Amino acid sequence: MYYHQTLTDPNNKAASYPQSVGGSSWQSEPQDQYLIRYSDILLMAAELELETNPANAQTYFDMVRDRAFEDVNHRIPVSKAAIFDERGFEFVFEGIRYYDVLRQGLTRAKEMLDVHNEIIWNGKQEAVKNINFPLNKAGLLRIPESQILISEGLLIQNPGW
Numbered sequence: 001m002y003y004h005q006t007l008t009d010p011n012n013k014a015a016s017y018p019q020s021v022g023g024s025s026w027q028s029e030p031q032d033q034y035l036i037r038y039s040d041i042l043l044m045a046a047e048l049e050l051e052t053n054p055a056n057a058q059t060y061f062d063m064v065r066d067r068a069f070e071d072v073n074h075r076i077p078v079s080k081a082a083i084f085d086e087r088g089f090e091f092v093f094e095g096i097r098y099y100d101v102l103r104q105g106l107t108r109a110k111e112m113l114d115v116h117n118e119i120i121w122n123g124k125q126e127a128v129k130n131i132n133f134p135l136n137k138a139g140l141l142r143i144p145e146s147q148i149l150i151s152e153g154l155l156i157q158n159p160g161w
Helices: 038-049 054-069 080-090 097-102 106-113 145-150
Strands: 012-016 115-122 125-131
Touching: 038 054, 038 080, 054 080, 080 097, 097 106
Parallel strands: none
Antiparallel strands: 115 125
16 A cells, blocks of 8 residues: 655655755655665565575565565465566566566577567557567667767667667
């Protein structure tokens, strides 16, 4: 559950903190800017501890699942595959899955990201979707040409672009 609470200025309790330092709207409130979620930290810790301290890895993994299911009845043994799957469930639609997939290796990324003749809905029209993950780009994104120009030659375009 998410509760919104405005931070107050320590010197003037009637003023919200962001506005007292020059912020002009709710977009200035620092608590609305999530940089990383605690569950992400726990799953990264579980992955790091998996080889050297499996008991810690299991504890971190269980913390995420216990919070998600609100009980201890859904615990499963921790493994690299279980962590990868849990990250997929935990961070659905958050835009970080692509990088988790890349960490599995380019060949595996191609297997997971390629789409062949998939039927989708484009508005009210059926369409066929094909996506070919380009191995020659190694998963790297295009650097905008404007940034390359601004750098005066210090930045070079990623391979394949």
